[in-house]
Amino acid sequence: MYINKINLENFRNYEKEEIEFDKNINIIYGDNAQGKTNILESIFICSLGKSFRTNKDKELINKEKEYAKIKMISSKEDRDINIDFEISEKKKFSINGIPIKRTSEILGKNYIVLFTPEDIMILKNDPSKRRRFLNIMISQLRPMYVHLLNQYNKTIEQRNTYLKQIKYESKPVENLNIWDEQIVKIGEKIYKYRKEFIEKINEKILDIHLKTTENKEKIKVKYISNIRK
Ligand SMILES: Nc1ncnc2c1ncn2[C@@H]1O[C@H](COP(=O)(O)OP(=O)(O)OP(=O)(O)O)[C@@H](O)[C@H]1O
Ligand SMILES: [Mg+2]
Structure with a gap:
Protein backbone atom coordinates (compact mmCIF):
# COMPACT_ATOMS: atom_id res chain seq x y z
CA MET A 1 0.00 0.00 0.00
CA TYR A 2 1.19 3.53 -0.67
CA ILE A 3 -0.19 7.03 -0.61
CA ASN A 4 -0.28 8.76 -3.99
CA LYS A 5 -1.51 12.17 -3.18
CA ILE A 6 -2.99 14.38 -0.56
CA ASN A 7 -4.96 17.60 -1.05
CA LEU A 8 -5.39 20.00 1.80
CA GLU A 9 -7.83 22.87 1.96
CA ASN A 10 -7.92 25.23 4.94
CA PHE A 11 -6.30 22.48 6.96
CA ARG A 12 -4.14 23.97 9.77
CA ASN A 13 -1.69 26.38 8.09
CA TYR A 14 -2.46 25.14 4.56
CA GLU A 15 -4.86 27.13 2.42
CA LYS A 16 -4.71 24.99 -0.70
CA GLU A 17 -2.00 22.45 -1.20
CA GLU A 18 -1.45 19.32 -3.24
CA ILE A 19 1.30 16.96 -2.20
CA GLU A 20 2.33 14.03 -4.36
CA PHE A 21 4.28 11.17 -2.87
CA ASP A 22 6.74 8.70 -4.25
CA LYS A 23 5.98 4.98 -3.94
CA ASN A 24 9.08 4.49 -1.87
CA ILE A 25 10.56 6.61 0.89
CA ASN A 26 9.49 10.25 1.15
CA ILE A 27 11.38 12.78 3.22
CA ILE A 28 9.61 15.95 4.23
CA TYR A 29 11.95 18.63 5.49
CA GLY A 30 11.76 22.30 6.30
CA ASP A 31 12.13 24.93 8.99
CA ASN A 32 10.24 24.76 12.25
CA ALA A 33 6.50 25.48 12.18
CA GLN A 34 6.28 25.11 8.41
CA GLY A 35 3.65 22.38 8.53
CA LYS A 36 5.58 19.10 8.29
CA THR A 37 3.77 17.44 11.17
CA ASN A 38 0.50 18.86 9.84
CA ILE A 39 0.99 16.75 6.71
CA LEU A 40 1.50 13.63 8.81
CA GLU A 41 -1.54 14.57 10.85
CA SER A 42 -3.69 14.79 7.72
CA ILE A 43 -2.59 11.27 6.71
CA PHE A 44 -3.32 10.01 10.21
CA ILE A 45 -6.82 11.51 10.14
CA CYS A 46 -7.61 9.87 6.80
CA SER A 47 -6.40 6.52 8.15
CA LEU A 48 -7.70 6.50 11.70
CA GLY A 49 -10.50 9.03 11.64
CA LYS A 50 -9.01 11.33 14.24
CA SER A 51 -5.91 13.32 15.01
CA PHE A 52 -3.01 12.16 17.13
CA ARG A 53 -2.45 15.71 18.39
CA THR A 54 -5.85 16.89 19.47
CA ASN A 55 -9.31 15.73 20.40
CA LYS A 56 -10.73 19.10 19.42
CA ASP A 57 -11.50 18.66 15.74
CA LYS A 58 -12.14 22.39 15.26
CA GLU A 59 -8.42 23.05 15.82
CA LEU A 60 -7.82 21.40 12.46
CA ILE A 61 -9.60 24.19 10.60
CA ASN A 62 -7.44 27.11 9.58
CA LYS A 63 -7.97 29.88 12.11
CA GLU A 64 -9.34 32.26 9.49
CA LYS A 65 -11.67 29.78 7.78
CA GLU A 66 -14.97 28.03 8.46
CA TYR A 67 -14.21 24.59 7.15
CA ALA A 68 -11.32 22.28 6.28
CA LYS A 69 -10.96 19.46 3.77
CA ILE A 70 -8.50 16.66 3.22
CA LYS A 71 -8.49 14.34 0.25
CA MET A 72 -6.17 11.37 0.29
CA ILE A 73 -5.65 8.99 -2.59
CA SER A 74 -3.81 5.77 -1.95
CA SER A 75 -3.31 2.48 -3.72
CA LYS A 76 -3.66 -0.93 -2.21
CA GLU A 77 -3.26 -4.07 -4.28
CA ASP A 78 -3.58 -1.93 -7.43
CA ARG A 79 -6.88 -0.42 -6.36
CA ASP A 80 -7.27 3.26 -5.61
CA ILE A 81 -8.79 4.30 -2.32
CA ASN A 82 -10.15 7.83 -1.99
CA ILE A 83 -10.71 9.16 1.47
CA ASP A 84 -12.45 12.51 1.82
CA PHE A 85 -12.58 14.34 5.09
CA GLU A 86 -14.51 17.50 5.70
CA ILE A 87 -15.05 19.42 8.86
CA SER A 88 -17.15 22.48 9.56
CA GLU A 89 -19.66 22.11 12.38
CA LYS A 90 -19.35 18.34 12.22
CA LYS A 91 -16.78 16.04 10.68
CA LYS A 92 -17.66 13.86 7.73
CA PHE A 93 -15.80 11.12 5.93
CA SER A 94 -16.42 9.38 2.68
CA ILE A 95 -14.69 6.40 1.14
CA ASN A 96 -14.57 6.36 -2.67
CA GLY A 97 -17.28 9.00 -2.75
CA ILE A 98 -19.67 7.21 -0.42
CA PRO A 99 -20.33 8.90 2.93
CA ILE A 100 -19.80 6.63 5.92
CA LYS A 101 -22.01 6.45 8.99
CA ARG A 102 -19.40 5.52 11.58
CA THR A 103 -15.89 6.88 11.67
CA SER A 104 -14.63 3.39 12.53
CA GLU A 105 -15.52 2.26 8.99
CA ILE A 106 -12.39 4.05 7.85
CA LEU A 107 -10.09 1.79 9.85
CA GLY A 108 -8.08 -0.73 7.89
CA LYS A 109 -8.42 1.10 4.57
CA ASN A 110 -4.89 2.50 4.90
CA TYR A 111 -2.38 0.93 7.21
CA ILE A 112 -0.13 3.42 8.94
CA VAL A 113 2.37 3.42 11.78
CA LEU A 114 3.12 6.79 13.31
CA PHE A 115 6.36 7.28 15.17
CA THR A 116 7.11 10.75 16.50
CA PRO A 117 9.75 11.92 18.99
CA GLU A 118 7.03 11.89 21.68
N1 LIG B 1 -5.78 25.87 12.97
C1 LIG B 1 -4.68 26.47 12.48
N2 LIG B 1 -4.76 27.55 11.67
C2 LIG B 1 -3.67 28.13 11.17
N3 LIG B 1 -2.42 27.73 11.41
C3 LIG B 1 -2.26 26.66 12.23
C4 LIG B 1 -3.37 25.98 12.79
N4 LIG B 1 -2.90 24.96 13.55
C5 LIG B 1 -1.57 25.01 13.46
N5 LIG B 1 -1.16 26.03 12.67
C6 LIG B 1 0.21 26.41 12.31
O1 LIG B 1 0.90 25.28 11.83
C7 LIG B 1 2.28 25.44 12.09
C8 LIG B 1 2.85 24.22 12.78
O2 LIG B 1 2.89 23.20 11.88
P1 LIG B 1 3.67 21.86 12.20
O3 LIG B 1 3.47 21.47 13.61
O4 LIG B 1 3.27 20.91 11.14
O5 LIG B 1 5.17 22.34 12.00
P2 LIG B 1 6.47 21.46 11.73
O6 LIG B 1 6.92 21.78 10.36
O7 LIG B 1 6.19 20.05 12.06
O8 LIG B 1 7.46 22.13 12.80
P3 LIG B 1 8.60 21.46 13.70
O9 LIG B 1 9.81 21.38 12.82
O10 LIG B 1 8.77 22.46 14.77
O11 LIG B 1 8.12 20.15 14.18
C9 LIG B 1 2.43 26.63 13.00
O12 LIG B 1 2.88 27.72 12.23
C10 LIG B 1 1.01 26.87 13.50
O13 LIG B 1 0.76 28.21 13.79
MG1 LIG C 1 6.80 18.82 13.61
Missing part, protein backbone atom coordinates in the same frame (compact mmCIF):
# COMPACT_ATOMS: atom_id res chain seq x y z
CA ASP A 119 6.48 8.18 21.08
CA ILE A 120 9.54 7.39 23.15
CA MET A 121 7.01 7.84 25.97
CA ILE A 122 5.59 4.45 24.97
CA LEU A 123 8.59 3.02 26.79
CA LYS A 124 8.92 5.58 29.56
CA ASN A 125 5.39 6.44 30.61
CA ASP A 126 2.61 4.50 32.23
CA PRO A 127 0.99 1.43 30.61
CA SER A 128 -1.90 3.48 29.23
CA LYS A 129 0.47 4.85 26.54
CA ARG A 130 1.45 1.33 25.54
CA ARG A 131 -2.17 0.25 25.45
CA ARG A 132 -3.01 3.26 23.28
CA PHE A 133 -0.24 2.30 20.86
CA LEU A 134 -1.51 -1.29 20.70
CA ASN A 135 -5.08 -0.07 20.23
CA ILE A 136 -4.10 2.09 17.27
CA MET A 137 -2.23 -0.78 15.62
CA ILE A 138 -4.77 -3.54 16.21
CA SER A 139 -7.79 -1.37 15.32
CA GLN A 140 -6.48 -1.05 11.78
CA LEU A 141 -6.06 -4.79 11.37
CA ARG A 142 -9.09 -6.11 13.22
CA PRO A 143 -12.42 -4.26 12.94
CA MET A 144 -13.87 -6.44 15.70
CA TYR A 145 -11.27 -5.09 18.09
CA VAL A 146 -12.64 -1.53 17.87
CA HIS A 147 -16.09 -2.83 18.59
CA LEU A 148 -14.79 -4.67 21.67
CA LEU A 149 -12.94 -1.61 22.94
CA ASN A 150 -16.09 0.50 22.64
CA GLN A 151 -18.15 -2.15 24.38
CA TYR A 152 -15.55 -2.44 27.14
CA ASN A 153 -15.49 1.31 27.79
CA LYS A 154 -19.27 1.54 27.73
CA THR A 155 -19.58 -1.30 30.24
CA ILE A 156 -17.05 0.34 32.57
CA GLU A 157 -19.05 3.59 32.36
CA GLN A 158 -22.29 1.78 33.16
CA ARG A 159 -20.62 0.00 36.07
CA ASN A 160 -19.41 3.33 37.43
CA THR A 161 -22.91 4.77 37.17
CA TYR A 162 -24.25 1.76 39.03
CA LEU A 163 -21.60 2.14 41.74
CA LYS A 164 -22.97 5.62 42.39
CA GLN A 165 -26.50 4.25 42.51
CA ILE A 166 -25.40 1.72 45.13
CA LYS A 167 -24.02 4.55 47.21
CA TYR A 168 -26.73 7.17 46.79
CA GLU A 169 -29.84 5.17 45.94
CA SER A 170 -29.12 2.02 47.96
CA LYS A 171 -29.34 -0.26 44.96
CA PRO A 172 -28.32 -3.90 45.63
CA VAL A 173 -24.59 -4.61 45.46
CA GLU A 174 -25.16 -8.10 43.99
CA ASN A 175 -26.21 -6.63 40.68
CA LEU A 176 -22.65 -5.48 40.10
CA ASN A 177 -22.02 -9.03 38.92
CA ILE A 178 -23.86 -8.25 35.72
CA TRP A 179 -21.23 -5.68 34.76
CA ASP A 180 -18.32 -7.65 36.17
CA GLU A 181 -19.15 -10.68 34.08
CA GLN A 182 -19.39 -8.56 30.95
CA ILE A 183 -16.10 -6.80 31.70
CA VAL A 184 -14.31 -10.12 32.20
CA LYS A 185 -15.80 -11.55 29.02
CA ILE A 186 -14.91 -8.60 26.82
CA GLY A 187 -11.58 -8.04 28.59
CA GLU A 188 -10.50 -11.57 27.83
CA LYS A 189 -11.24 -11.12 24.14
CA ILE A 190 -9.28 -7.86 24.05
CA TYR A 191 -6.43 -9.62 25.82
CA LYS A 192 -6.35 -12.33 23.14
CA TYR A 193 -6.12 -9.80 20.32
CA ARG A 194 -3.27 -8.01 22.08
CA LYS A 195 -1.44 -11.24 22.79
CA GLU A 196 -1.76 -12.31 19.16
CA PHE A 197 -0.42 -8.94 17.99
CA ILE A 198 2.56 -9.06 20.36
CA GLU A 199 3.39 -12.54 19.11
CA LYS A 200 3.37 -11.19 15.55
CA ILE A 201 5.65 -8.31 16.54
CA ASN A 202 8.06 -10.76 18.14
CA GLU A 203 8.34 -12.78 14.95
CA LYS A 204 9.46 -9.63 13.11
CA ILE A 205 11.62 -7.71 15.55
CA LEU A 206 13.94 -10.51 16.58
CA ASP A 207 15.64 -10.58 13.17
CA ILE A 208 15.64 -6.81 12.77
CA HIS A 209 17.22 -6.28 16.18
CA LEU A 210 19.82 -9.00 15.66
CA LYS A 211 20.87 -7.27 12.44
CA THR A 212 21.04 -3.79 13.93
CA THR A 213 23.11 -5.01 16.88
CA GLU A 214 25.39 -7.27 14.81
CA ASN A 215 23.95 -10.37 16.50
CA LYS A 216 24.79 -9.09 19.96
CA GLU A 217 21.32 -8.56 21.34
CA LYS A 218 18.10 -10.51 21.32
CA ILE A 219 14.84 -8.66 21.76
CA LYS A 220 11.44 -9.86 22.91
CA VAL A 221 8.28 -7.97 23.75
CA LYS A 222 6.10 -9.37 26.49
CA TYR A 223 2.51 -8.47 27.19
CA ILE A 224 1.94 -8.53 30.92
CA SER A 225 -1.74 -8.35 31.67
CA ASN A 226 -3.70 -8.44 34.92
CA ILE A 227 -5.68 -11.35 33.56
CA ARG A 228 -4.61 -14.50 35.33
CA LYS A 229 -5.35 -17.81 33.77
Whole structure:
Protein backbone atom coordinates (compact mmCIF):
# COMPACT_ATOMS: atom_id res chain seq x y z
CA MET A 1 0.00 0.00 0.00
CA TYR A 2 1.19 3.53 -0.67
CA ILE A 3 -0.19 7.03 -0.61
CA ASN A 4 -0.28 8.76 -3.99
CA LYS A 5 -1.51 12.17 -3.18
CA ILE A 6 -2.99 14.38 -0.56
CA ASN A 7 -4.96 17.60 -1.05
CA LEU A 8 -5.39 20.00 1.80
CA GLU A 9 -7.83 22.87 1.96
CA ASN A 10 -7.92 25.23 4.94
CA PHE A 11 -6.30 22.48 6.96
CA ARG A 12 -4.14 23.97 9.77
CA ASN A 13 -1.69 26.38 8.09
CA TYR A 14 -2.46 25.14 4.56
CA GLU A 15 -4.86 27.13 2.42
CA LYS A 16 -4.71 24.99 -0.70
CA GLU A 17 -2.00 22.45 -1.20
CA GLU A 18 -1.45 19.32 -3.24
CA ILE A 19 1.30 16.96 -2.20
CA GLU A 20 2.33 14.03 -4.36
CA PHE A 21 4.28 11.17 -2.87
CA ASP A 22 6.74 8.70 -4.25
CA LYS A 23 5.98 4.98 -3.94
CA ASN A 24 9.08 4.49 -1.87
CA ILE A 25 10.56 6.61 0.89
CA ASN A 26 9.49 10.25 1.15
CA ILE A 27 11.38 12.78 3.22
CA ILE A 28 9.61 15.95 4.23
CA TYR A 29 11.95 18.63 5.49
CA GLY A 30 11.76 22.30 6.30
CA ASP A 31 12.13 24.93 8.99
CA ASN A 32 10.24 24.76 12.25
CA ALA A 33 6.50 25.48 12.18
CA GLN A 34 6.28 25.11 8.41
CA GLY A 35 3.65 22.38 8.53
CA LYS A 36 5.58 19.10 8.29
CA THR A 37 3.77 17.44 11.17
CA ASN A 38 0.50 18.86 9.84
CA ILE A 39 0.99 16.75 6.71
CA LEU A 40 1.50 13.63 8.81
CA GLU A 41 -1.54 14.57 10.85
CA SER A 42 -3.69 14.79 7.72
CA ILE A 43 -2.59 11.27 6.71
CA PHE A 44 -3.32 10.01 10.21
CA ILE A 45 -6.82 11.51 10.14
CA CYS A 46 -7.61 9.87 6.80
CA SER A 47 -6.40 6.52 8.15
CA LEU A 48 -7.70 6.50 11.70
CA GLY A 49 -10.50 9.03 11.64
CA LYS A 50 -9.01 11.33 14.24
CA SER A 51 -5.91 13.32 15.01
CA PHE A 52 -3.01 12.16 17.13
CA ARG A 53 -2.45 15.71 18.39
CA THR A 54 -5.85 16.89 19.47
CA ASN A 55 -9.31 15.73 20.40
CA LYS A 56 -10.73 19.10 19.42
CA ASP A 57 -11.50 18.66 15.74
CA LYS A 58 -12.14 22.39 15.26
CA GLU A 59 -8.42 23.05 15.82
CA LEU A 60 -7.82 21.40 12.46
CA ILE A 61 -9.60 24.19 10.60
CA ASN A 62 -7.44 27.11 9.58
CA LYS A 63 -7.97 29.88 12.11
CA GLU A 64 -9.34 32.26 9.49
CA LYS A 65 -11.67 29.78 7.78
CA GLU A 66 -14.97 28.03 8.46
CA TYR A 67 -14.21 24.59 7.15
CA ALA A 68 -11.32 22.28 6.28
CA LYS A 69 -10.96 19.46 3.77
CA ILE A 70 -8.50 16.66 3.22
CA LYS A 71 -8.49 14.34 0.25
CA MET A 72 -6.17 11.37 0.29
CA ILE A 73 -5.65 8.99 -2.59
CA SER A 74 -3.81 5.77 -1.95
CA SER A 75 -3.31 2.48 -3.72
CA LYS A 76 -3.66 -0.93 -2.21
CA GLU A 77 -3.26 -4.07 -4.28
CA ASP A 78 -3.58 -1.93 -7.43
CA ARG A 79 -6.88 -0.42 -6.36
CA ASP A 80 -7.27 3.26 -5.61
CA ILE A 81 -8.79 4.30 -2.32
CA ASN A 82 -10.15 7.83 -1.99
CA ILE A 83 -10.71 9.16 1.47
CA ASP A 84 -12.45 12.51 1.82
CA PHE A 85 -12.58 14.34 5.09
CA GLU A 86 -14.51 17.50 5.70
CA ILE A 87 -15.05 19.42 8.86
CA SER A 88 -17.15 22.48 9.56
CA GLU A 89 -19.66 22.11 12.38
CA LYS A 90 -19.35 18.34 12.22
CA LYS A 91 -16.78 16.04 10.68
CA LYS A 92 -17.66 13.86 7.73
CA PHE A 93 -15.80 11.12 5.93
CA SER A 94 -16.42 9.38 2.68
CA ILE A 95 -14.69 6.40 1.14
CA ASN A 96 -14.57 6.36 -2.67
CA GLY A 97 -17.28 9.00 -2.75
CA ILE A 98 -19.67 7.21 -0.42
CA PRO A 99 -20.33 8.90 2.93
CA ILE A 100 -19.80 6.63 5.92
CA LYS A 101 -22.01 6.45 8.99
CA ARG A 102 -19.40 5.52 11.58
CA THR A 103 -15.89 6.88 11.67
CA SER A 104 -14.63 3.39 12.53
CA GLU A 105 -15.52 2.26 8.99
CA ILE A 106 -12.39 4.05 7.85
CA LEU A 107 -10.09 1.79 9.85
CA GLY A 108 -8.08 -0.73 7.89
CA LYS A 109 -8.42 1.10 4.57
CA ASN A 110 -4.89 2.50 4.90
CA TYR A 111 -2.38 0.93 7.21
CA ILE A 112 -0.13 3.42 8.94
CA VAL A 113 2.37 3.42 11.78
CA LEU A 114 3.12 6.79 13.31
CA PHE A 115 6.36 7.28 15.17
CA THR A 116 7.11 10.75 16.50
CA PRO A 117 9.75 11.92 18.99
CA GLU A 118 7.03 11.89 21.68
CA ASP A 119 6.48 8.18 21.08
CA ILE A 120 9.54 7.39 23.15
CA MET A 121 7.01 7.84 25.97
CA ILE A 122 5.59 4.45 24.97
CA LEU A 123 8.59 3.02 26.79
CA LYS A 124 8.92 5.58 29.56
CA ASN A 125 5.39 6.44 30.61
CA ASP A 126 2.61 4.50 32.23
CA PRO A 127 0.99 1.43 30.61
CA SER A 128 -1.90 3.48 29.23
CA LYS A 129 0.47 4.85 26.54
CA ARG A 130 1.45 1.33 25.54
CA ARG A 131 -2.17 0.25 25.45
CA ARG A 132 -3.01 3.26 23.28
CA PHE A 133 -0.24 2.30 20.86
CA LEU A 134 -1.51 -1.29 20.70
CA ASN A 135 -5.08 -0.07 20.23
CA ILE A 136 -4.10 2.09 17.27
CA MET A 137 -2.23 -0.78 15.62
CA ILE A 138 -4.77 -3.54 16.21
CA SER A 139 -7.79 -1.37 15.32
CA GLN A 140 -6.48 -1.05 11.78
CA LEU A 141 -6.06 -4.79 11.37
CA ARG A 142 -9.09 -6.11 13.22
CA PRO A 143 -12.42 -4.26 12.94
CA MET A 144 -13.87 -6.44 15.70
CA TYR A 145 -11.27 -5.09 18.09
CA VAL A 146 -12.64 -1.53 17.87
CA HIS A 147 -16.09 -2.83 18.59
CA LEU A 148 -14.79 -4.67 21.67
CA LEU A 149 -12.94 -1.61 22.94
CA ASN A 150 -16.09 0.50 22.64
CA GLN A 151 -18.15 -2.15 24.38
CA TYR A 152 -15.55 -2.44 27.14
CA ASN A 153 -15.49 1.31 27.79
CA LYS A 154 -19.27 1.54 27.73
CA THR A 155 -19.58 -1.30 30.24
CA ILE A 156 -17.05 0.34 32.57
CA GLU A 157 -19.05 3.59 32.36
CA GLN A 158 -22.29 1.78 33.16
CA ARG A 159 -20.62 0.00 36.07
CA ASN A 160 -19.41 3.33 37.43
CA THR A 161 -22.91 4.77 37.17
CA TYR A 162 -24.25 1.76 39.03
CA LEU A 163 -21.60 2.14 41.74
CA LYS A 164 -22.97 5.62 42.39
CA GLN A 165 -26.50 4.25 42.51
CA ILE A 166 -25.40 1.72 45.13
CA LYS A 167 -24.02 4.55 47.21
CA TYR A 168 -26.73 7.17 46.79
CA GLU A 169 -29.84 5.17 45.94
CA SER A 170 -29.12 2.02 47.96
CA LYS A 171 -29.34 -0.26 44.96
CA PRO A 172 -28.32 -3.90 45.63
CA VAL A 173 -24.59 -4.61 45.46
CA GLU A 174 -25.16 -8.10 43.99
CA ASN A 175 -26.21 -6.63 40.68
CA LEU A 176 -22.65 -5.48 40.10
CA ASN A 177 -22.02 -9.03 38.92
CA ILE A 178 -23.86 -8.25 35.72
CA TRP A 179 -21.23 -5.68 34.76
CA ASP A 180 -18.32 -7.65 36.17
CA GLU A 181 -19.15 -10.68 34.08
CA GLN A 182 -19.39 -8.56 30.95
CA ILE A 183 -16.10 -6.80 31.70
CA VAL A 184 -14.31 -10.12 32.20
CA LYS A 185 -15.80 -11.55 29.02
CA ILE A 186 -14.91 -8.60 26.82
CA GLY A 187 -11.58 -8.04 28.59
CA GLU A 188 -10.50 -11.57 27.83
CA LYS A 189 -11.24 -11.12 24.14
CA ILE A 190 -9.28 -7.86 24.05
CA TYR A 191 -6.43 -9.62 25.82
CA LYS A 192 -6.35 -12.33 23.14
CA TYR A 193 -6.12 -9.80 20.32
CA ARG A 194 -3.27 -8.01 22.08
CA LYS A 195 -1.44 -11.24 22.79
CA GLU A 196 -1.76 -12.31 19.16
CA PHE A 197 -0.42 -8.94 17.99
CA ILE A 198 2.56 -9.06 20.36
CA GLU A 199 3.39 -12.54 19.11
CA LYS A 200 3.37 -11.19 15.55
CA ILE A 201 5.65 -8.31 16.54
CA ASN A 202 8.06 -10.76 18.14
CA GLU A 203 8.34 -12.78 14.95
CA LYS A 204 9.46 -9.63 13.11
CA ILE A 205 11.62 -7.71 15.55
CA LEU A 206 13.94 -10.51 16.58
CA ASP A 207 15.64 -10.58 13.17
CA ILE A 208 15.64 -6.81 12.77
CA HIS A 209 17.22 -6.28 16.18
CA LEU A 210 19.82 -9.00 15.66
CA LYS A 211 20.87 -7.27 12.44
CA THR A 212 21.04 -3.79 13.93
CA THR A 213 23.11 -5.01 16.88
CA GLU A 214 25.39 -7.27 14.81
CA ASN A 215 23.95 -10.37 16.50
CA LYS A 216 24.79 -9.09 19.96
CA GLU A 217 21.32 -8.56 21.34
CA LYS A 218 18.10 -10.51 21.32
CA ILE A 219 14.84 -8.66 21.76
CA LYS A 220 11.44 -9.86 22.91
CA VAL A 221 8.28 -7.97 23.75
CA LYS A 222 6.10 -9.37 26.49
CA TYR A 223 2.51 -8.47 27.19
CA ILE A 224 1.94 -8.53 30.92
CA SER A 225 -1.74 -8.35 31.67
CA ASN A 226 -3.70 -8.44 34.92
CA ILE A 227 -5.68 -11.35 33.56
CA ARG A 228 -4.61 -14.50 35.33
CA LYS A 229 -5.35 -17.81 33.77
N1 LIG B 1 -5.78 25.87 12.97
C1 LIG B 1 -4.68 26.47 12.48
N2 LIG B 1 -4.76 27.55 11.67
C2 LIG B 1 -3.67 28.13 11.17
N3 LIG B 1 -2.42 27.73 11.41
C3 LIG B 1 -2.26 26.66 12.23
C4 LIG B 1 -3.37 25.98 12.79
N4 LIG B 1 -2.90 24.96 13.55
C5 LIG B 1 -1.57 25.01 13.46
N5 LIG B 1 -1.16 26.03 12.67
C6 LIG B 1 0.21 26.41 12.31
O1 LIG B 1 0.90 25.28 11.83
C7 LIG B 1 2.28 25.44 12.09
C8 LIG B 1 2.85 24.22 12.78
O2 LIG B 1 2.89 23.20 11.88
P1 LIG B 1 3.67 21.86 12.20
O3 LIG B 1 3.47 21.47 13.61
O4 LIG B 1 3.27 20.91 11.14
O5 LIG B 1 5.17 22.34 12.00
P2 LIG B 1 6.47 21.46 11.73
O6 LIG B 1 6.92 21.78 10.36
O7 LIG B 1 6.19 20.05 12.06
O8 LIG B 1 7.46 22.13 12.80
P3 LIG B 1 8.60 21.46 13.70
O9 LIG B 1 9.81 21.38 12.82
O10 LIG B 1 8.77 22.46 14.77
O11 LIG B 1 8.12 20.15 14.18
C9 LIG B 1 2.43 26.63 13.00
O12 LIG B 1 2.88 27.72 12.23
C10 LIG B 1 1.01 26.87 13.50
O13 LIG B 1 0.76 28.21 13.79
MG1 LIG C 1 6.80 18.82 13.61
